[in-house]
Amino acid sequence: MSFRGEQHPGVKTPTADSMGFRLNHTMLRVKDPEKSLAFYTGVFGMRVLRRLDFEELGFSLYFLAKLEEGEPVPEDAQERTVWTFRQTGLLELTHNWGTEAQDEFAYHDGNAEPQGFGHICFSVPDLEAAEAWFDASRVTFVKRSDQGRMKDVVFVKDVDGYWIEVVQADRLGALGS
Structure with a gap:
């Protein structure tokens, strides 16, 4: 018998409607992407899979992962975007432009x-x-x-x-x- 999860009050049996769903990423807002990228790549060894800029909205998204050595990643930007959104366990760093220049600015x-x-x-x-x-x-x-x-x-x-x-x-x- 395959493991179906622990049972606790409130737990429901998944239905076919949620088949194929997976947790892709967790997002953190960051004040200064250069400092945050240095931390997560330098200290935790993560790699940036994709940066997406939204000029009209004034923010950028950086998707990071801890990849296994030699793990294949698409070179083409569009293919890599699709591939990125199919992964699990990613960290998304969201930078709202201009926060890095605000001395007193901090996220909760x-x-x-x-x-x-x-x-x-x-x-x-x-x-x-x-x-x-x-x-x-x-x-x-x-x-x-x-x-x-x-x-x-x-x-x-x-x-x-x-x-x-x-x-x-x-x-x-x-x-x-």
Whole structure:
């Protein structure tokens, strides 16, 4: 029997109407795309799959992914756009033009009151090595793996203050109840 998901109050059985649906991306608004792109490509090793500019609306979208080495990506821009929207687990950075020049401008990180959005998460093969890399890269920590009640879970901030959870999957088998 194939796994059909855990059952909890409110869970409904998917119907044929949602067959083929997949979560493509999560979007974060960023103040300065140059700084955000440097962070996500330099610290987390993501690659920009596609940039889409909307001149009449004054914003740009940057779609990033953590690709496997040698993973084929279409060269043609239109084909790559279609391919991008068929992927899973992408990060979309949205830049509203002009915010980078506004000194006091900042987006709500979702963790300050009133809370809403919480974080994105990366899984890493070696949590201690990742923490050392974050230190070397001068990344701001919210929580290290040996702090707080949840051990083996790290939280860092990106350049806009958004929280990023970092975990090592094989350490989390006994997590929760």
